[in-house]
Amino acid sequence: MAELPPLAVDIDGTLTRPDKSIDPRVLDPLREWADRAPVVVATGKAFPYPVGLCEFGGIPTNVIAENGGIVYVEVDGEVVYDGDPEGANAVAEAYRAAGHELGWPPGDMVNRWRETEVAVAREQPLGPLERIASNRGMDVVDTGYAYHVKSPAVNKATGIRTAAERLGVAPEAFAMIGDSANDAEAFEVVGTAYAVANADETARAAADVVTEASFADGTLAAIDAIRDA
Numbered sequence: 001m002a003e004l005p006p007l008a009v010d011i012d013g014t015l016t017r018p019d020k021s022i023d024p025r026v027l028d029p030l031r032e033w034a035d036r037a038p039v040v041v042a043t044g045k046a047f048p049y050p051v052g053l054c055e056f057g058g059i060p061t062n063v064i065a066e067n068g069g070i071v072y073v074e075v076d077g078e079v080v081y082d083g084d085p086e087g088a089n090a091v092a093e094a095y096r097a098a099g100h101e102l103g104w105p106p107g108d109m110v111n112r113w114r115e116t117e118v119a120v121a122r123e124q125p126l127g128p129l130e131r132i133a134s135n136r137g138m139d140v141v142d143t144g145y146a147y148h149v150k151s152p153a154v155n156k157a158t159g160i161r162t163a164a165e166r167l168g169v170a171p172e173a174f175a176m177i178g179d180s181a182n183d184a185e186a187f188e189v190v191g192t193a194y195a196v197a198n199a200d201e202t203a204r205a206a207a208d209v210v211t212e213a214s215f216a217d218g219t220l221a222a223i224d225a226i227r228d229a
Helices: 024-034 048-057 085-097 126-135 156-167 181-187 201-206 215-228
Strands: 007-009 039-042 062-065 070-073 079-081 118-120 139-142 147-150 175-178 192-195
Touching: 007 024, 007 215, 024 039, 024 048, 024 215, 039 048, 039 156, 048 062, 062 156, 070 156, 085 118, 085 126, 085 147, 126 139, 126 147, 139 181, 156 181, 175 181, 175 215, 181 192, 181 201, 192 201, 192 215
Parallel strands: 007 039, 007 175, 039 062, 175 192
Antiparallel strands: 062 070, 070 079, 118 147, 139 147
């Protein structure tokens, strides 16, 4: 049986259906992969979301959350925090002071457990957010699901490097599947990068392969292609 590479997978737009729900068909292939090689869930979501996905999906808890701001590898057992939460929160406060809102419903489940960045709804004005963030030395990345205010020093590529070190493998050993601009930087450091057909232009341009199928169908096709390579 051929050896499998470590696999990194995004969540939104990659393991999901168009309605943003997880497609259950991806879970068994990820479990089968994790029996033979590391699987890392790499997302812009807050830390509890990929942890929960790993728990209920039955795979080891290896996660990159908040666009590289948090990394956890189960065999290592240490939560690694990077980023600049104070800077992100200062941008959010200035954005509100300028008359804007983060744009989420009451309770703000998007940011409630977020520890290293702030996410703003895409319906909110982007220009003022980018100006305020730039003035404070912060970046804004559009994942297609939210505008993420984060430190320019962290991204999914730094997360891959940290996870790889703690797993004892090289970053370029990884294959990765994603769909968004926040995956593109990680695509540059892994060995093989697949963008699903619904990926944005930045991710498509950085990928080695763009699948014909979209969302979870594209991921299933990519998993087959990587396994059979």
